Amino acid sequence: MWFSLIPKSQFLIVLTMSFSHAILLFVAAVLAGAMNSVAGGGSFFSFPALIFTGVPPIPANATNTVAVWPGSVASVFSYWKRLPNSPRVMVPLITISIIGGWVGALVLLRTPQATFMKLVPYLFGVATLLFAFGKRLTGALGHVIKRKGPPSWPIIMGLTLLQFFIALYGGFFGGGIGILMLAMLEMVHIEDIHAMNGLKTVLATSINGSAVVTFIVARQVAWPQGLLMIVGAVAGGYYGAHYAQKLDPRWVRAVVICVGAGMSIYFMWRY
Numbered sequence: 001m002w003f004s005l006i007p008k009s010q011f012l013i014v015l016t017m018s019f020s021h022a023i024l025l026f027v028a029a030v031l032a033g034a035m036n037s038v039a040g041g042g043s044f045f046s047f048p049a050l051i052f053t054g055v056p057p058i059p060a061n062a063t064n065t066v067a068v069w070p071g072s073v074a075s076v077f078s079y080w081k082r083l084p085n086s087p088r089v090m091v092p093l094i095t096i097s098i099i100g101g102w103v104g105a106l107v108l109l110r111t112p113q114a115t116f117m118k119l120v121p122y123l124f125g126v127a128t129l130l131f132a133f134g135k136r137l138t139g140a141l142g143h144v145i146k147r148k149g150p151p152s153w154p155i156i157m158g159l160t161l162l163q164f165f166i167a168l169y170g171g172f173f174g175g176g177i178g179i180l181m182l183a184m185l186e187m188v189h190i191e192d193i194h195a196m197n198g199l200k201t202v203l204a205t206s207i208n209g210s211a212v213v214t215f216i217v218a219r220q221v222a223w224p225q226g227l228l229m230i231v232g233a234v235a236g237g238y239y240g241a242h243y244a245q246k247l248d249p250r251w252v253r254a255v256v257i258c259v260g261a262g263m264s265i266y267f268m269w270r271y
Contacts, residue, residue, distance in 0.1 A: 104171020
């Protein structure tokens, strides 16, 4: 089996939590769920919390993916009726997202813990920049690509190849994949922004779902932390979105960007 290729040294021994660690993880998960439901960038809160409480880097990334995935699944149902009715676009992109997410997760599991930790500040930095300037990126791309009518098969094949690399990155780390996919989907003629967001959510859920299965089979999930954070993320997504929507979106985005930049600097200095 493919998971027999994963070094046994990376199989996670079940971690226990102190009460203070449990509180930190739950609060971080609530914040992550709230941010993901409003502006994105929730992993800027949840992933560092796992590292700070002693979970090794790769299991922390795996556990974080598992923790935030149920919220992503819930979002798919909220967009279900708004999804574009275009199987020729959706089927290839969903299929390649599953494959790419699986490959990215395998690459992560084959990466030494120390190497991944050295990459973390740069991954956070890239995700922060995408979050900060993503709207300008998609807006600029939308102005450049002015095409009417359904996409041709060569364009669909090109999008599918591009989506594979986005999905591979998503399975490996994942920060900023929403922005990357929105930029990619600007090449598809979808007038309804909600339909575009819905397709992006389906693709992200497919990527992370494939990674989740891979991480679970490889025994890389810290389940005590993960289950606690699932509860927190769901609660944050449900209740946090209600209150966060009353805030100025610019302030919400500013907080997420500051946290992302701060975590990038911290991990670069610390590791």
